[in-house]
Amino acid sequence: MRVAVLQLTSSDDPGENLATVQGMLHEAKVQGAQIAMTPEVTNCVSMSRAHQNAVLRPEERDEVLAGLRQTAAALGLWVLAGSLAVKSAPPETRFANRSVLIDAQGGIVVRYDKMHMFDVQVSETETYRESDGYAPGDRAVTAMTPWGMLGLSVCYDVRFAYLYRALAQAGAQVLTVPSAFSPGTGPAHWQPLLQARAIETGCWVVAPAQTGRHRAGEGRARVTHGHSLVVSPWGEVVLDAGVEPGVHVVDLDMAAVDAARGKVPSLTHDRRFAGPT
Helix, strand or coil: CEEEEEEECCCCCHHHHHHHHHHHHHHHHHCCCCEEECCCCCCCCCCCHHHHHHHCCEHHHCHHHHHHHHHHHHHCCEEEEEEEEEECCCCCCCEEEEEEEECCCCCEEEEEECCCCCEEECCCCCEEEHHHHECCCCCCCEEECCCCEEEECCHHHHHCHHHHHHHHHCCCCEEECCECCCCCCHHHHHHHHHHHHHHHHCCEEEECEEEEECCCCCCCCCEEECCCEEECCCCCEEEECCCCCEEEEEECCCHHHHHHHHHCCHHHCCCCCCCCC
C-alpha cells in the first residue's frame, strides 16, 4: 500500500482548506500514492462554536467532502478524510467528528464517528471540552481496501488501547489515527502512544496530523503538535513529518503485519479473568 500522509495547517475557512487539500492530493497522485490520508478536522479548525455553527454543514451538504469525492474520482485515488466536522441529524444539536473513507470512484466506503471526547485540562491556559460541541460515536469501524483492511480511529481515541485491539482482532492491518494533537501533550505522549498501538496489535499505524498555528478569523487561534507519523507493525517509526505542512509518501509492506504477529501472536492470547474487586 503506497500511502500519502497529508500534514496540514487548516484554517477556519472550509473553502480555503478544500483548495489546499485538493492541490496536495494532486501532488500525492504524482508521487504514485494509491491512498491519501488527511488529519482530523480537515475542513475547519476553530475554537469558536459560533463560527462552527455558521460555516459547518450536514455531511450531505459539506463542500469539503463533496470536493474530496470529486477529486478522488478524477485522480483515481482513494482518500481517507481523516475527519470532518459536520452537523449531526436532529435532534442531536452537537457536531460529529467524522472520518470518511472515499474510494477511487468517489464513493463513500465507510464512516466512523470519533468515540472518545477530548475533555481535559492540560494546563491553566489549555483546556478542551470536546463533548460540549461534539457528540461521541458508538461503533468501531473497519474497511477493506484493495491493499488491506483499515481500522479507523481519530486522535484522542489513541489513548484507549481496547479499541485498537478490537479493530486488529476484527482483521485490521492498518490503523488510522488522524489527529489535531495538543502541543501540551504531544511532545511526551504522541509518539509513544502510536508506537504502543502498533506493537500491541502488529498493525501499521498511520497518523496524519494538523500542525502549527491555525489562522482563525473568529475566536482564539489553535496550535497543534504536527509530527505526522507512520509506525511499522514492529514499532519502528518510518516517517516523522516534522512540523511543516506537506505531502509524504510511504510504502507499507503488508507482509510485515504477518511477520510481526508471527513473532509475537499476542492477539490470540486473550484470557478471561475475574476482578479486580
